[in-house]
Amino acid sequence: MKEECLEAAQKWLDFAYSDLSAAEYLCQMHPVPIEIICYHCEQAADFAAGSGLSG
Numbered sequence: 001m002k003e004e005c006l007e008a009a010q011k012w013l014d015f016a017y018s019d020l021s022a023a024e025y026l027c028q029m030h031p032v033p034i035e036i037i038c039y040h041c042e043q044a045a046d047f048a049a050g051s052g053l054s055g
Contacts, residue, residue: 012051019044 023040026033 009051016047
């Protein structure tokens with residue numbers, strides 16, 4: 001059971017990292033698509049929080 005919880009938490013953290021990476025990439029664009037960056041940052045925070053709640 002504990003291993004399943006850790007795997008689920010890692011899955012959520014992987015999603016969070018993916019969204020954060022997308023936001024960082026988008027910061028290099030001109031003009032900066034601030035709304036899309038904010039969306040990805042919000043998603044990253046939600047997924048990171050979800051990693052602590054899984055299990």
